[in-house]
Amino acid sequence: MQDTLIKICGLSSRESIDAAAAAGATHVGFVHYEPSPRHLSLADARALSETVPDPLLTVLLLVSMGPDETARAIDAVQPDVVQLHGAETPEWCAALKQALPIEIWKAVGVRDQAGMEHAQRYVGAVDRILYDAPAGALPGGNGLALDWSLLSGFTHNAPWGLAGGLTPANVADAIRQTKAPLVDTSSGVESAPGIKDIDKIRAFCQAARNG
Numbered sequence: 001m002q003d004t005l006i007k008i009c010g011l012s013s014r015e016s017i018d019a020a021a022a023a024g025a026t027h028v029g030f031v032h033y034e035p036s037p038r039h040l041s042l043a044d045a046r047a048l049s050e051t052v053p054d055p056l057l058t059v060l061l062l063v064s065m066g067p068d069e070t071a072r073a074i075d076a077v078q079p080d081v082v083q084l085h086g087a088e089t090p091e092w093c094a095a096l097k098q099a100l101p102i103e104i105w106k107a108v109g110v111r112d113q114a115g116m117e118h119a120q121r122y123v124g125a126v127d128r129i130l131y132d133a134p135a136g137a138l139p140g141g142n143g144l145a146l147d148w149s150l151l152s153g154f155t156h157n158a159p160w161g162l163a164g165g166l167t168p169a170n171v172a173d174a175i176r177q178t179k180a181p182l183v184d185t186s187s188g189v190e191s192a193p194g195i196k197d198i199d200k201i202r203a204f205c206q207a208a209r210n211g
């Protein structure tokens with residue numbers, strides 16, 4: 001069986017990137033969304049992404065940005081993946097996927113079975129669907145979990161991942177229950193909003209690898 005992919009999101013320091021790399025994470029996420037405590041300017045996201053060691057992949061998070069702004073952000077940061085975390089439609093995602101040689105992921109907040117069905121509109125339009133809790137104070141990164149039982153018996157027709165409220169204490173259980181091929185965390189490895197905790201990053205990666 002393939003190892004679970006591990007994304008640590010909302011990083012803002014070289015130290016946390018190095019910790020994620022050393023702990024075996026596969027992806028690191030940079031949030032470009034001004035209301036977020038994890039917001040990075042495009043210049044800061046670019047500077048940090050240049051410090052990301054191979055084979056760690058960089059994910060740029062954008063929220064409901066227009067075409068020109070999106071193109072500017074991607075051009076500035078040069079990520080491996082763009083994670084769209086707002087109201088982006090399947091059509092918009094598909095157009096972006098066609099235009100760019102990088103992966104496009106769509107985060108979708110799901111509350112119930114109908115939400116899971118609705119999310120399937122993105123199959124074929126993106127490279128991965130990331131199932132998250134419904135938006136809270138922020139579109140994502142709220143530390144809220146979705147109902148994992150929605151995923152446990154679900155037939156997936158596209159690559160996917162699990163986000164929302166994952167912590168070092170619950171990630172192994174989440175993987176066992178849902179069989180998620182990728183897990184994503186942000187607030188679960190922080191000591192305060194926007195402040196990553198190196199020990200929690202290590203513990204999360206270890207628990208996910210053993211899950």
Ligand SMILES: O=C(O)c1ccccc1NCC(=O)[C@H](O)[C@H](O)COP(=O)(O)O
Nearest residue numbers: 009036140141142143164165185186187
């Ligand atoms: O982290 C943010 O501040 C953020 C802001 C706007 C859109 C998305 C954001 N974060 C996304 C993530 O960190 C994760 O993909 C996901 O939502 C899990 O977050 P968490 O529940 O905190 O682990």
